[in-house]
Amino acid sequence: MRIEAKPLDLKLTVPFRISRGVQEISPNVVVQVQHGEYTGYGEAAPDDYYGESPQSVRACVAMFAPHLGDDPFLLEDIFSTLDHVIRLNPSAKAAVDMALYDLMGKMLNVPLYRLLGLNPARAAHTSFTIGLDTPENMAKKALAARDYPILKIKVGTKHDLEIIKAIREVSHATLRVDANTGWTPKEAIKMINELAPYNIEFVEQPVAAHDLEGLRLVRENVPLPIIADESCVTVDDIPRVVGCVDGINIKLMKCGGIHNALKMIHVARAHNLQIMIGCMIESSIAITAAAHLTPLVDYADLDGNLLVDNDPYTGVTVEKGKLILPDRPGLGVEQN
Numbered sequence: 001m002r003i004e005a006k007p008l009d010l011k012l013t014v015p016f017r018i019s020r021g022v023q024e025i026s027p028n029v030v031v032q033v034q035h036g037e038y039t040g041y042g043e044a045a046p047d048d049y050y051g052e053s054p055q056s057v058r059a060c061v062a063m064f065a066p067h068l069g070d071d072p073f074l075l076e077d078i079f080s081t082l083d084h085v086i087r088l089n090p091s092a093k094a095a096v097d098m099a100l101y102d103l104m105g106k107m108l109n110v111p112l113y114r115l116l117g118l119n120p121a122r123a124a125h126t127s128f129t130i131g132l133d134t135p136e137n138m139a140k141k142a143l144a145a146r147d148y149p150i151l152k153i154k155v156g157t158k159h160d161l162e163i164i165k166a167i168r169e170v171s172h173a174t175l176r177v178d179a180n181t182g183w184t185p186k187e188a189i190k191m192i193n194e195l196a197p198y199n200i201e202f203v204e205q206p207v208a209a210h211d212l213e214g215l216r217l218v219r220e221n222v223p224l225p226i227i228a229d230e231s232c233v234t235v236d237d238i239p240r241v242v243g244c245v246d247g248i249n250i251k252l253m254k255c256g257g258i259h260n261a262l263k264m265i266h267v268a269r270a271h272n273l274q275i276m277i278g279c280m281i282e283s284s285i286a287i288t289a290a291a292h293l294t295p296l297v298d299y300a301d302l303d304g305n306l307l308v309d310n311d312p313y314t315g316v317t318v319e320k321g322k323l324i325l326p327d328r329p330g331l332g333v334e335q336n
């Protein structure tokens, strides 16, 4: 198999702010794996929070090239080799993983959901994310997003209660909040108890990633479910967060792709955890790959492609929040 990597700078429609910072461009990398007449597509959205960059992804792809072998169906062999070639670098591995699943689906002429034994009618509804801004502007954005029945509201500021009040005045949508590690446990307990009367479905990552005891303390003192995102990156993290949270947010870019996401889904279920599948700022390649897994999960937050201006691809579509999986072979993604 031959592999190549190309830069894909995704431009955010509006600058995207969370509690840690603001982003205007997401410097992603598209990976193509060629096998005979077939080409599989994958994508990396490297995040410096997890120690990656477009340069590190391209360096990984160059290191992976001699180790891919000639059979895309030998996924487990390929990934145990790549994990020996270099540790971590999950988004680089996710891009290769997606491209291999795309290849397998194309070679068998079946969509990915079918390859995985999943029913596309069970695909989830996605939330639509409102990035941090003034309460007035966030309410305006919530109003503009009225086609989406579920909104994910970024919080973790000094005026979170005002944000939720302003949004609730204009929206009856299901609201989820994501603090992206922005609160201390004490602040989180106070804030979540104040937000709870506004009909919030759950709270994502209230406190620092490493602070599992903080998560447990928050969970025991608030009336809303707590979901771990930054605290739960790979399958190894799952047993550690049991008892500290009600559920986990799985992302292909954190865990290294579809095959690892499937492992996480099954391990999380065995521990009685709720499961959300989320994303970074990604084009339709990576969003569609994740969307194929949503028949297995409780919640989806797959709107990264909806927040950018220049997505070169078409794959999964959204109708009133419901993810509609493409029925083309593989990921089912086409270049526009």
Ligand code: MG
Pocket: 178, 180, 204, 205, 229, 230, 249
């Ligand atoms: Mg999150």
